[in-house]
Amino acid sequence: MPALHQTADQQGVFVTQKFSGGVFHADLSDGRAGVEIELLHSHLCASTADGDAFVIPYEECQLEIGGYTGKMLFCRNADRSVTLFSEDKQFPKALALAAGGRLDDQLASQLSKAKGESRRGAIFSFGLVAATLIVLVSLYFGIRAGANRVTQSLPVSLDRELGKAAYQAMPKEGSEITDPLVTEPIQSIVDRLADHAKVEGMDFELHVIDSATVNAYCLPGGTMVVYTGLISAAESPGQLAAVISHEMAHATLRHGLSRISQTLGLTAAVSLLIGDTAGIMAAAEEFFTAASINSYSRQQETEADLEGVRMLHAAAIDPSGMPSLFELLKEEHGELPEALVWVSTHPDHASRIEETQNMIDSLPAKPYKPIDLDWEALKSRVAGDSTKKADVSNSSNESSADSTVDPSELEQENGS
Amino acid sequence: MQHELIARPSMTVAKLTLQAGETVTCEVGAMVAMSAGFNVETTSKSRGGGGGIRKGLKRMFSGESYFLNHFTATAADQSLIIGPAMLGDIIHYPLTGGTLVVQGSSWLASDTGVEIDTTWQGFGKALFSGESMFWVKCSGTGDLLLNSFGAIHEIEVNGEYTVDTGHIVAFEDTLQFSIGKAGESLIGSFLGGEGLVCKFKGQGKLYCQTHNPPSFGKLLGPKLRPR
Numbered sequence: 001m002p003a004l005h006q007t008a009d010q011q012g013v014f015v016t017q018k019f020s021g022g023v024f025h026a027d028l029s030d031g032r033a034g035v036e037i038e039l040l041h042s043h044l045c046a047s048t049a050d051g052d053a054f055v056i057p058y059e060e061c062q063l064e065i066g067g068y069t070g071k072m073l074f075c076r077n078a079d080r081s082v083t084l085f086s087e088d089k090q091f092p093k094a095l096a097l098a099a100g101g102r103l104d105d106q107l108a109s110q111l112s113k114a115k116g117e118s119r120r121g122a123i124f125s126f127g128l129v130a131a132t133l134i135v136l137v138s139l140y141f142g143i144r145a146g147a148n149r150v151t152q153s154l155p156v157s158l159d160r161e162l163g164k165a166a167y168q169a170m171p172k173e174g175s176e177i178t179d180p181l182v183t184e185p186i187q188s189i190v191d192r193l194a195d196h197a198k199v200e201g202m203d204f205e206l207h208v209i210d211s212a213t214v215n216a217y218c219l220p221g222g223t224m225v226v227y228t229g230l231i232s233a234a235e236s237p238g239q240l241a242a243v244i245s246h247e248m249a250h251a252t253l254r255h256g257l258s259r260i261s262q263t264l265g266l267t268a269a270v271s272l273l274i275g276d277t278a279g280i281m282a283a284a285e286e287f288f289t290a291a292s293i294n295s296y297s298r299q300q301e302t303e304a305d306l307e308g309v310r311m312l313h314a315a316a317i318d319p320s321g322m323p324s325l326f327e328l329l330k331e332e333h334g335e336l337p338e339a340l341v342w343v344s345t346h347p348d349h350a351s352r353i354e355e356t357q358n359m360i361d362s363l364p365a366k367p368y369k370p371i372d373l374d375w376e377a378l379k380s381r382v383a384g385d386s387t388k389k390a391d392v393s394n395s396s397n398e399s400s401a402d403s404t405v406d407p408s409e410l411e412q413e414n415g416s
Numbered sequence: 417m418q419h420e421l422i423a424r425p426s427m428t429v430a431k432l433t434l435q436a437g438e439t440v441t442c443e444v445g446a447m448v449a450m451s452a453g454f455n456v457e458t459t460s461k462s463r464g465g466g467g468g469i470r471k472g473l474k475r476m477f478s479g480e481s482y483f484l485n486h487f488t489a490t491a492a493d494q495s496l497i498i499g500p501a502m503l504g505d506i507i508h509y510p511l512t513g514g515t516l517v518v519q520g521s522s523w524l525a526s527d528t529g530v531e532i533d534t535t536w537q538g539f540g541k542a543l544f545s546g547e548s549m550f551w552v553k554c555s556g557t558g559d560l561l562l563n564s565f566g567a568i569h570e571i572e573v574n575g576e577y578t579v580d581t582g583h584i585v586a587f588e589d590t591l592q593f594s595i596g597k598a599g600e601s602l603i604g605s606f607l608g609g610e611g612l613v614c615k616f617k618g619q620g621k622l623y624c625q626t627h628n629p630p631s632f633g634k635l636l637g638p639k640l641r642p643r
Contacts, residue, residue, distance in 0.1 A: 068593060
C-alpha cells in the first residue's frame with residue numbers, strides 16, 4: 001500500500017481533504033470497517049483505524065448512489081472486491097474534481113438516477129396523501145348521506161320506542177303539570193301543527209313540566225316536553241308556537257335517529273378502514289366523529305327552523321313568531337363570538353333570523369288564523385303554578401325534586 | 417462491558433457484566449435481575465450525547481419509551497440481566513463508526529458510546545412497511561443489543577433482497593430500503609397473501625425476525641375474552 005502524503009493535482013490544488021466513510025472487503029473481520037477516505041492524484045485511498053489501507057484507482061472506479069438516505073456514494077474497484085463509501089455531502093463533488101473529469105459521466109448518470117428515484121418517491125407520497133384524503137372525505141360525506149337515507153327508511157315505530165325509552169330514562173326538572181288550563185292551550189297548538197307533520201304515524205304526546213328552565217324538546221317519535229319557564233319567557237303565543245314547531249320538526253325529520261346511525265356508522269367505518277394501527281389514526285377518528293356530530297346538528301337546527309316555518313304556515317299560524325323569537329334570544333343572550341359559532345351546535349341568531357325570514361317571504365300569502373288561547377290567562381296560571389307547588393301536588397311525578405340535569409345539554413336539544 | 421446471551425433462541429435474555437464505572441443504557445422495563453450496588457438513573461437523555469425532551473418524544477413515536485434507564489456499576493464484575501417484553505431472540509451488534517437503522521421497539525440496550533436517534537421513514541414507507549412511523553438510528557462506537565419476536569437471522573445482502581413487511585429488525589445504512597410488490601402483478605401479490613414487501617438494495621447486513629407481532633396479535637386477539 002502506498003504511503004499517504006500530501007499530493008497536488010495538475011492545477012496545483014491540494015486535495016488532501018478527508019471524508020469519513022466505510023469499506024467492504026472480504027479480508028476484514030466482519031467484512032467491513034469504518035475508514036477515512038483521501039482523494040489523491042490518481043486514486044482513492046481509505047485507511048481504517050487498525051492501519052489497513054485500501055486503494056481504488058480512478059480509472060477503475062464504478063460509482064453507485066444508494067444507502068438508507070439515498071445519498072451515499074459507493075465506489076468499487078474493477079473486480080468489485082473493494083467497496084468504499086461515504087455519505088459526506090462534499091464527497092461526490094470532491095471526487096469528480098480529484099478524478100479530473102474521468103468520473104464525471106458516471107457520477108452525472110448516478111445523480112440523475114437518484115434524483116429520478118427521489119422524485120418518484122415524492123410523487124408517490126404526494127399521491128398517497130391525496131388518495132387517503134379523498135377516501136376519508138368521501139367516506140365522511142358518503143356515510144352522512146347514507147346514514148340519512150337509511151334512517152328515513154326505518155319504521156316510525158322505532159322512533160317511538162326510542163323516544164319512550166329516552167323519556168323514561170330522562171331526569172325531569174320538575175313535576176308534570178296536569179292542570180287542563182295549562183295543558184289544553186298548548187295541546188291545541190301541538191294538534192294544529194301535528195296535522196301538517198311531514199311523517200305519517202307520529203303520535204305527539206305532550207308533557208308540561210313545572211320548571212323555570214326556558215326550554216322545550218321533542219324526543220324521537222313525538223314525545224313533546226315543554227317547560228313552564230318557556231311559557232313565561234315567550235312574549236306571544238306565536239313565539240311559543242314557533243318553539244313547538246321547531247321541536248316537532250326535529251322529530252318529524254327524525255334527527256335523533258340519523259344522529260345515532262351516523263355516529264355509529266362513522267365509528268364502524270373508520271375503524272374498519274384504519275384498523276387499530278396507530279394512535280394518530282384513532283385521534284383522527286375521534287375528530288371526524290366529533291366534527292360530524294357537531295356540524296350535523298347545526299345543519300339539523302337549520303332544517304328544523306325551516307321545517308317549523310313550513311308547518312306553521314301550513315297550519316295557518318303566523319310564522320313570524322320564529323324570527324321574532326330569535327330577536328328575543330339575540331337581545332337576551334347576545335351573539336357568540338365569531339370563532340365560536342362553528343363549535344356551537346346552534347347557528348348564530350342573525351343567520352337564523354335571516355333564513356327563517358327569507359323562507360317566510362318566499363311562502364305564498366295566506367290568511368293566518370290567530371292561535372285560539374287566552375295568553376294572559378295561561379301566563380298567570382303558569383306563574384301561579386310555579387309559585388304555589390301545592391297546586392300541582394296531584395302530579396304523578398313527585399320524585400323529580402332530587403333529579404339533576406345538565407342545563408347545557410338540554411339547551412342543545414332546544415330550539416331556543 | 418461483557419455480554420452473554422442465555423436461553424436462546426426463544427426466551428433469550430442478556431446477561432451483562434460491567435466493571436466499576438461502566439454504564440449501559442437500557443430500554444425502560446428491560447431489567448430482569450441485577451446484582452447489588454448498581455446505580456440506576458432514569459432520564460430522557462442518552463449518555464452518548466444530546467437528547468432531552470425532543471429526542472424523548474421522537475423516541476416515543478418510534479415505539480420506544482420516552483425515558484431511558486442507565487445502569488452504572490460501582491464495583492468490579494457486577495452483573496445485570498435484561499430481557500425484552502416479547503418472546504424472542506436477542507442479538508449483539510458491535511458498532512464501529514457506522515450506522516444501524518433499527519425497527520422501533522427492537523432496540524434493547526447499548527453502550528454509552530452509541531447515540532440513539534430517530535428518523536422518519538417517509539410517508540409511503542411508514543404506511544406500508546408494517547413497522548413504526550419512525551426508525552431508531554444507532555450510530556457511534558460500542559455494543560448494541562437488539563431484540564426480536566421469534567428468532568433473528570442475519571442476511572449479508574449484496575445486490576437485492578426482499579423481506580415481508582413486519583419482519584425487519586435492523587439493517588445497515590449502506591442498504592437502500594423501498595416498498596414494493598411481491599410479484600409482478602399487484603393483484604397477484606395481494607391474492608398470494610404477501611401484498612407489499614420491503615425491498616433492500618446495496619451491500620450490508622440485514623437482520624430479520626422469523627415472526628411478526630401484528631400477525632400474532634391478529635391470530636390471538638379475537639380469541640381473547642373482553643375483561
